[in-house]
Amino acid sequence: MSRFSGITDNPHEGRFHQKTGILLTNLGSPDAATTKAVRVYLREFLSDRRIVEIPRLIWMIILHGIILRIRPKRSAKLYKSIWTEHGSPLTHITQQQSAKLGTLLKQQGYENTEVVMAMRYGNPSIEAGLEALREKGFTRIVVLPLYPQYSSPTTGSTFDAVAKVLGKWRWVPELHFINGYHKNSAYIDALANSISEDLQANGTPQKIVFSYHGMPKLFLDNGDPYHCLCLQTTRLVVEKLGLDKESVISTFQSRFGKAEWLKPYTDEALKSFPEQGIKDIAIISPAFSADCLETLEEIEGENREIFEQAGGEKYRYISALNDRDDHIEALVDVLKPNLG
Ligand SMILES: C=CC1=C(C)c2cc3[nH]c(cc4nc(cc5[nH]c(cc1n2)c(C)c5CCC(=O)O)C(CCC(=O)O)=C4C)c(C)c3C=C
Numbered sequence: 001m002s003r004f005s006g007i008t009d010n011p012h013e014g015r016f017h018q019k020t021g022i023l024l025t026n027l028g029s030p031d032a033a034t035t036k037a038v039r040v041y042l043r044e045f046l047s048d049r050r051i052v053e054i055p056r057l058i059w060m061i062i063l064h065g066i067i068l069r070i071r072p073k074r075s076a077k078l079y080k081s082i083w084t085e086h087g088s089p090l091t092h093i094t095q096q097q098s099a100k101l102g103t104l105l106k107q108q109g110y111e112n113t114e115v116v117m118a119m120r121y122g123n124p125s126i127e128a129g130l131e132a133l134r135e136k137g138f139t140r141i142v143v144l145p146l147y148p149q150y151s152s153p154t155t156g157s158t159f160d161a162v163a164k165v166l167g168k169w170r171w172v173p174e175l176h177f178i179n180g181y182h183k184n185s186a187y188i189d190a191l192a193n194s195i196s197e198d199l200q201a202n203g204t205p206q207k208i209v210f211s212y213h214g215m216p217k218l219f220l221d222n223g224d225p226y227h228c229l230c231l232q233t234t235r236l237v238v239e240k241l242g243l244d245k246e247s248v249i250s251t252f253q254s255r256f257g258k259a260e261w262l263k264p265y266t267d268e269a270l271k272s273f274p275e276q277g278i279k280d281i282a283i284i285s286p287a288f289s290a291d292c293l294e295t296l297e298e299i300e301g302e303n304r305e306i307f308e309q310a311g312g313e314k315y316r317y318i319s320a321l322n323d324r325d326d327h328i329e330a331l332v333d334v335l336k337p338n339l340g
């Protein structure tokens with residue numbers, strides 16, 4: 001058998017058309033909200049060298065000896081609390097985004113495009129997504145990871161997965177990899193719109209918290225730009241809305257393990273607000289392009305409780321951009337320079 005795979009029924013001229021396949025990716029979820037499915041998912045996720053950088057042998061002992069014995073049960077319970085009739089919110093919303101993006105591209109005149117969604121961990125896999133595009137004859141592929149702020153554990157890891165698959169292909173496609181869009185003006189507009197809609201409906205809170213997914217501080221120290229890109233997104237949204245700088249804060253959530261992560265931590269900030277007299281807040285998570293465990297359970301549930309137990313009175317979560325029209329328009333804007 002050959003080392004490299006290919007489609008062998010090439011109709012010669014037929015495969016050289018200028019069609020662009022778009023692979024829309026996100027992080028991924030377990031296949032079900034069960035301990036077993038979560039264990040499979042976490043094994044793949046936490047074995048990724050971009051996610052956990054501690055020496056391999058030590059990490060494998062910790063992962064298989066401790067974490068995969070304890071965490072799946074706990075995480076499955078959390079997943080159960082957010083699971084819907086369509087399954088994982090993250091997967092379902094990514095499917096909706098993918099369908100709407102495909103339609104909007106066609107409406108805007110990009111007839112020769114097709115969108116396929118894939119997940120970095122779990123299903124549908126990046127390999128399946130790329131294979132589907134190859135089967136359909138796309139020899140030009142744009143990969144758009146739905147992480148506005150580049151980071152090595154997310155965007156970098158998606159690149160690894162794409163490269164691993166394409167490294168086995170005989171005919172490597174013309175590849176465009178979008179490594180972020182944290183300051184794209186249409187993305188900033190969509191965030192600003194979602195905030196101003198909330199302010200109009202619910203009034204202006206004392207503080208707007210921009211809570212980004214965290215990462216070990218060591219990644220920043222070693223050159224990961226994510227922290228700076230997050231702060232830049234916040235600044236641009238604040239400027240767009242003409243907000244007072246003092247009325248917003250950028251924080252980092254979802255700590256994992258004992259090492260120091262990016263600060264300030266969301267939960268600690270929320271706990272400290274009421275004693276400073278800040279009892280009315282709105283919270284938004286711009287790094288999540290779709291609602292998921294980390295927003296629906298952690299921000300909506302756990303963090304609300306922390307704030308209220310500390311004496312907070314009004315707490316509202318502003319949803320991820322999900323399949324809002326202005327979000328899908330922003331994705332088209334991000335894609336445009338790569339559509340040929
Ligand atoms: C272990 C280290 C982790 C790093 C570094 C990390 C970075 C990171 N993650 C996202 C986006 C998401 N993460 C999600 C879940 C999740 N993240 C980690 C760990 C790290 N993430 C774990 C172990 C989990 C699984 C849930 C759990 O068991 O607690 C999700 C949600 C997935 C879902 O199914 O809903 C997203 C999305 C970003 C943007 C990021 C960047 C620094």
Ligand SMILES: [Fe+2]
Nearest residue numbers: 027213254294
């Ligand atoms: Fe994460």
Ligand SMILES: [Fe+2]
Nearest residue numbers: 227228229231
């Ligand atoms: Fe920074």
